[in-house]
Structure formats: C-alpha cells, structure tokens
Amino acid sequence: MPDSDDDALPFSSSEDLPRDIPAPKNPIPFTLVNSRPMEGTPFVAPYVPCHVDVATAALRFAHVGVEDVLIDLGCGDARILIAALTTPPSPHHCIGIELDPHLASHIRSSHAALISSSRLQILEADMFGVDMAELGATVAVVYLLPAGLEKLKPALRAWLEGDAARRRVVTITYSVPGWEPRKGVEVKVVAGVHGKGTQTGTTGMGGAGGVAQWLFYYDAGSVR
Numbered sequence: 001m002p003d004s005d006d007d008a009l010p011f012s013s014s015e016d017l018p019r020d021i022p023a024p025k026n027p028i029p030f031t032l033v034n035s036r037p038m039e040g041t042p043f044v045a046p047y048v049p050c051h052v053d054v055a056t057a058a059l060r061f062a063h064v065g066v067e068d069v070l071i072d073l074g075c076g077d078a079r080i081l082i083a084a085l086t087t088p089p090s091p092h093h094c095i096g097i098e099l100d101p102h103l104a105s106h107i108r109s110s111h112a113a114l115i116s117s118s119r120l121q122i123l124e125a126d127m128f129g130v131d132m133a134e135l136g137a138t139v140a141v142v143y144l145l146p147a148g149l150e151k152l153k154p155a156l157r158a159w160l161e162g163d164a165a166r167r168r169v170v171t172i173t174y175s176v177p178g179w180e181p182r183k184g185v186e187v188k189v190v191a192g193v194h195g196k197g198t199q200t201g202t203t204g205m206g207g208a209g210g211v212a213q214w215l216f217y218y219d220a221g222s223v224r
Contacts, residue, residue, distance in 0.1 A: 028077060033100045042099060042126055044148035047076050050172055054213050055083040057187040061215045062139050062170040064091050071095045071137035073127040073144070073152065078107045078120070080141050085119055095121045095137060097130050128152065132159045143172040150177045157223045164220035171216045178224055181216040188212045 033043045064070055064084055068091040072080050075096030084091055098104045104124040114120035123130065128151065132140065140156070142149065153176060160167050175181055189211050 028102065028106050031100050031102050033103075044151060045074055045144045047100065047103060048143075049076055049079060050143055051189045051213075052079065052083060053189050054172060054187050054215075055080045056087055057185070058141050058170050058172055058215050059084050059087065061185055061217060062141060062168060064139055065089050067092060068138045069093055069095065069136045070139045070141065071097065071132055071135065073097050073130070073140060073142050074099070074148070075107070075122075076103055076143075078111065078122065080143075081120060082111060082114075085114060091139070093119045093121065095123065095135055097123050097125055097127045099124065099126050128155065130155075133162050138163075138166050138168075140167075140169045141172070142169060144174065146174050146177055149174060153177075153179070153223075156218075160218070160220040160223055167220070169218040171218070173213050175214075175216045176218060176222075179218060179222050180224070182219055182222055183217045185215050185217075186212045187215060 028047075031047045033041075033045075033047050038044070038046070058080065059070075062070075066089050070081065070084050070091040070093075072078070072094070075081060075098050078094075078096045078098075081094040081096050084094055096107060098107065101124060104122055107120075107122050108115060111120055115122065132155070137159070140159075142152070144152065149171065156169055156176070160169065169176075175184070
C-alpha cells in the first residue's frame, strides 16, 4: 500500500471514503483488500487503521467492562482489540473477524501471546456469516463504510434484540443508515500525537489543531 499517493489506491475513488481523516501509517506491507478494487469481491471496506485515540475513546464510549466479550467485525490489524486488552478495565476476551488472510496472519504473528492465552481469538471469516450470539459477544465495535453497515443491519438487529439488556454496538465515523443512535460523541484527534485525543458531545467536525471523528452508540432500542 503506498504511503503517500492516495490516488493510487484502488478504493480511493469511493465517495464514502473519508478525505479529512488522517490514517496512521500502514504497518503491513501487503493486504489483499487494498490491492485491488473491491467491486466483485466479498470485501465491503478497505483497510484503513483508526487512530489509537479513537480506538480507546470507542471502548470508553461502549462502556467495555471485565465481564464483556468484545467483537470487532472487520478488525483489520486488531488495534481496537489490542487497545481493549491493554487498557483497564479489559474485557474478558476479544474476538476479531477478518477476511483478509494477510491481516489475519499479521495479527496471529504479532499477538501470539494474547492468542495462546485465549484472551484474543481471530477468526479468518466473512463477517456476514458469523453468529455473534454463538460466539458470546456482548459488545461490538465496527469501523465500516455506510454500505457495509447497511448490509450488516439484519445481523446486528437480530443480535441486539437477542439480549437487549447487555448488547450494544459502537460505530466509528459512520452511523448505521436508517437507525437512530442512542447517543453520539465527537473525538478530536491531533495528527501525530498519541494519547491526546479529546472527547466531547458537541456538533461540528474538525477545528483548529485536530480532526474530529464521530462515534455512535446503538442498543436494541435503536434498531428499525
């Protein structure tokens, strides 16, 4: 994946791809999903890592606790899951669903200790065929384009309604089309600075000194 020439990326013409959100440098030399156009493939989103401050803010916003099982649908390099496991209060364990074999292999080689301890489970699978209830998930964090979220709605609806008291979803940057989030929060990220993200409840994007991304919280009462 090129480091600077965004126009060379196969997915760069997508109208849904955020243009004002600086992605961290890709630590993986090759990914299948970013190597070709997504049309005609099972992929619904490119691999664009989120900022670590956005990941930790999403975990706080989801109120992840020690009894939770956290699942990330399309987990990329698993940075959200790793943040969860290394930031108290950590969930009981985390599950990453990733279809790209290069990303899945990277996670397994980079986080072998967490996997061998059963705190991290990586499934190389299509997220649309995964039974989140069977896996025991109580919290889902999802960073997908609107088209992917739209396609995922039936599975999310069934899962949320299966245990309305415990299950919740937090989406990063994009809201679920047609659903009313229970709440939303803005996270401002200062480019190149880690640990300095601020979380607000205000409207408006960006501003001096940083770029803002939104988080959206859903529960069973949000589905339509």
